[in-house]
Amino acid sequence: MKDLKKLGIVVFFTLLVYIGVEPYAHSVMHKHVEGHNFKYPDLKPIAAKGNPETGKALAAACMGCHSIKSQGVPAPMDPVSASGAYGVNPPDLSLIGALLDEKYLAHFLKDPVHTAIVAHKFKDRAYPMPPMATDDQSAADLVAYFKSIAPKEVKPKEAYEFACGRCHEMRYAKWTQIGEVPKTKKNIQTGADLAKLKFNEKLAEYKGNMVKYLGKLPPDLSIIVRARSEEFLETFVEDPQSQLPGTGMPRVGLSKEGYEKVFAYLEEVGDPSKPKREKVGPIVLLYMVVFAFLAYLWYKHQWKDLH
Amino acid sequence: MAHFDPNARPFSHKWMNERLAVDTLQKVLSTEYWIPKNINFLWAMGMILAATFGILLISGIFLLMYYIPDTKQAFDSVNYTVMSEVGYGWLWRHMHGVAASVVFLIIYIHMFTGIYYGSYKKGREMIWLSGMLLFVTFSAEAFSGYMLPWGQMSYWAGMVITNLFSLGSLDFQGLVEWIRGDYVPGQAFLNRFFMLHVLLMPLIIMALIVLHFGTLRIPHVNNQDGEEIDFDAEAQKWKAGLRKESKVIPFNPVFLSKDVFVMSIYFIIYFYLVFYHFEFAMDPVNFDPANPLKTPPHIYPEWYFLWSYExxxxxxxxxxxxxxxxxxxxxxxxxxxxxxxxxxxxxxxxxxxxxxxxxxxxxxxxxxxxxxxxxxxxxxxxxxxxxxxxxxxxxxxxxxxxxxxxxxxx
Known part of the structure; x- marks a missing residue:
């Protein structure tokens, strides 16, 4: 019993230190940002009912810059030239209806700069994406079209590539801003891998254009799930300015489900041991509990006639 | 002159005894190493520390097989190679990281137990002093290890702590540069802290652990009442079969059985942390690669250094x-x-x-x-x-x- 009281004191002070330096200190260091569950309450609901057929006709204007690969529309330029022209490679629009919030997308088509919250970065230059819808009706039509071509199921990796992958590298998944690192072979005589060198040259050029456009190179997201809390990531993606005022990162406008897909991929790459931990953990703990039980029997046996 | 029986079979008990005095060794080190009976679970912290050091050593050896002490590769060798490519690399890393944090908790419990029961007095001064040397070397070991993943906190903690050696207004920049081997933490810095972490400090720690055990031998372990025990007399009672009357117990198996039980409880908690709650021991900031151009908004050491930092x-x-x-x-x-x-x-x-x-x-x-x-x-x-x-x-x-x-x- 006396031992238990002492254990209680040790546990009490240990927890006090833990709560002080972990949850408490972090709550002081990191400001709390209230998330809105990807509902974008600052944007007014769009009442107009969209017609996908009208939208399809309107979408022809998009194809000057964007590809829609699922509909057989190729990209007008390769990623590096596109980054030279616009700063970053414009996204493929195949998944846009599946991953972005409807209301956000409609507003974005009408007023891209303010909907993406990037006005502070485009005071004296034009945002490469011009307004594509003049009124609620045409915005709703475009949204309806993109929804109509959206696939039912989007893989987490695809969600990442669409939403993050044109600015953020993910080297642990061999992903670069201009696509996957190609499998190449070096010349066994010279030791040089020309194809790889060429790819790296293109990548460097793309990054150079992007730095000119954004001011800095966006971070690699390989292990961002370990470097930032879940809460931070969620509220940051929902509204980057809420966590990092002045950042060049646009509000991407993901829907809740879209974000969950992206996050699933970040976690898959950044914390690959999670499924193994969940499998091995219980076995090790069970082993230790059995060990403790046997140790207890031994202890009781050794100490039974000592007092 | 020692006597060697020419007929003893090689490696038989007798043969070994004549050469290594195994019976005497066993008595001195375990079966007749006397520990007071009047103790509680806090007396098991020493063994828990030894076991945790063992975990750190073994997991460290596995990590060392893949770690690359190069400022360009260190981060990825830890965060990618060990975590994604090496089978159970994540387990060794999380065990190493959690043990490095938990070992200080146990050190502090061990220290405060010593202070509470007055275990540093009247002949036990050397126990305390050798223990404090272990605290200092463990601190150096922890700090040098923290440099190795070459994340933001490694870099900036390395910057801040080595800056202390400019000794304030004395402005010994030369000393700081000598320690870093460069004007700022860089390749030379990483290499020397790597050496300290995997060779010099562990060697010193192991020597000090032996010394620390040695210092216990003559004054003996303290007990819950600080009572001065005549260990020889009490040992005689034990050997005479007076288990109840004797105030002492042999280290092996009686004291050990309690130690192992306490240790097993500790290991349940430890492995729970390793599998389900390791984040506390691995600061998120250190998962951003070292960037000399970007100072993190908050620079702080690991929790066990915070009191002296403050x-x-x-x-x-x-x-x-x-x-x-x-x-x-x-x-x-x-x-x-x-x-x-x-x-x-x-x-x-x-x-x-x-x-x-x-x-x-x-x-x-x-x-x-x-x-x-x-x-x-x-x-x-x-x-x-x-x-x-x-x-x-x-x-x-x-x-x-x-x-x-x-x-x-x-």
């Missing part, structure tokens, strides 16, 4: 360094600053009892204040706590002088 922080530069230096050495002087002849638990030593609990709470306050940003009320609390720490140690000789002799309870 003694540095609230003061101006030079007095801060003096206070920091004071905090680093003052624990060494404990056996000499405590002027009371009593070896007894703090609960029976009147003014010292208060001193003990104030010290404990003060160090926890310092620890928490060391992590939160030094603004507003936190600065005030931190400054007060730092002064309390200094005053506690200044007044310790007086506090212990005032103490009356403790009457032994039966």
């Amino acid at each position: 003694i540095l922080r609230p003061f101006p530069k030079d007095p801060g360094l003096v206070a920091f230096g004071f905090a680093q050495v003052i624990f060494f002087l404990l056996p000499f600053l405590d002027r009371s002849p009593n070896v007894a638990p703090a609960s029976r030593r009147k003014p010292f009892r208060c001193w003990f609990w104030i010290l404990l709470v003060d160090m926890i306050v310092l620890t928490i204040m060391g992590k939160v940003p030094p603004v507003g009320v936190y600065t005030t609390i931190g400054t007060v706590a730092a002064w309390v720490f200094i005053l506690l140690w200044v007044t310790l000789p007086i506090v212990t002088k005032l103490e009356k002799p403790v009457r032994r309870s039966k």
Whole structure:
């Protein structure tokens, strides 16, 4: 019993230190940002009912810059030239209806700069994406079209590539801003891998254009799930300015489900041991509990006639 | 002249005994190494520390097989190679990281147990001093290890801590550069901290662990009442079969059985942390690669250094360094600053009892204040706590002088 009281004191002070330096200190260091569950309450609901057929006709204007690969529309330029022209490679629009919030997308088509919250970065230059819808009706039509071509199921990796992958590298998944690192072979005589060198040259050029456009190179997201809390990531993606005022990162406008897909991929790459931990953990703990039980029997046996 | 039986079979008991005195060794080190019976679970912390050091050593050896001490590759060798490509690399890393944090918790429990029961006095001074040397070398080991993943916190903690060696207004930049091998932390810095972490410090630690065990031998382990035991007489009783009457028990198997039980409980908690709650031991900031162009908004050491960091922080530069230096050495002087002849638990030593609990709470306050940003009320609390720490140690000789002799309870 006396031992238990002492254990209680040790546990009490240990927890006090833990709560002080972990949850408490972090709550002081990191400001709390209230998330809105990807509902974008600052944007007014769009009442107009969209017609996908009208939208399809309107979408022809998009194809000057964007590809829609699922509909057989190729990209007008390769990623590096596109980054030279616009700063970053414009996204493929195949998944846009599946991953972005409807209301956000409609507003974005009408007023891209303010909907993406990037006005502070485009005071004296034009945002490469011009307004594509003049009124609620045409915005709703475009949204309806993109929804109509959206696939039912989007893989987490695809969600990442669409939403993050044109600015953020993910080297642990061999992903670069201009696509996957190609499998190449070096010349066994010279030791040089020309194809790889060429790819790296293109990548460097793309990054150079992007730095000119954004001011800095966006971070690699390989292990961002370990470097930032879940809460931070969620509220940051929902509204980057809420966590990092002045950042060049646009509000991407993901829907809740879209974000969950992206996050699933970040976690898959950044914390690959999670499924193994969940499998091995219980076995090790069970082993230790059995060990403790046997140790207890031994202890009781050794100490039974000592007092 | 020793006698060697020519007929003894090689490696038989007799053969070994003649050459290595295995029977004597076994007696001296285990079956007739006497430990007081009057102890509680806190007496198992030493063995828990030894076991945790073992975990750190073994997991460290596995990590060493894949770690690359190169400023360009170190981060990915830890975060990608070990975590994704090496089978169970994540397990070794999380075991290493969690053990590195938990080992300090146990060290502090072990230290405060020693302070509470007066286990540093009357012949036990060398136990305390060798233990403090272990604390210092473990700190150096932890700090050098923290540099290795070459993340943001590695880099900037390395910057801040090596800067301390400019010794404030003395401005010994040359010394700082000599330690870093460069103007800023770089390849030379990483290489030398790598060497310290995987070779020099572990060697010193292992030597000190042997010394620490050795220092226990003559004064023997203390007990819950600080009672002076005649170990020879009590050992005779035990050997005569008076298990109940004897005040001592042999290390093996009796003391060991309790140690192993306590250790098994510890391991349940430890492995729970390894699998389900390892984040506390691995700061998120260190998962951003080192970037000399971007200072993190908050730079703080791992939790076990926070109390001494907070003694540095609230003061101006030079007095801060003096206070920091004071905090680093003052624990060494404990056996000499405590002027009371009593070896007894703090609960029976009147003014010292208060001193003990104030010290404990003060160090926890310092620890928490060391992590939160030094603004507003936190600065005030931190400054007060730092002064309390200094005053506690200044007044310790007086506090212990005032103490009356403790009457032994039966």
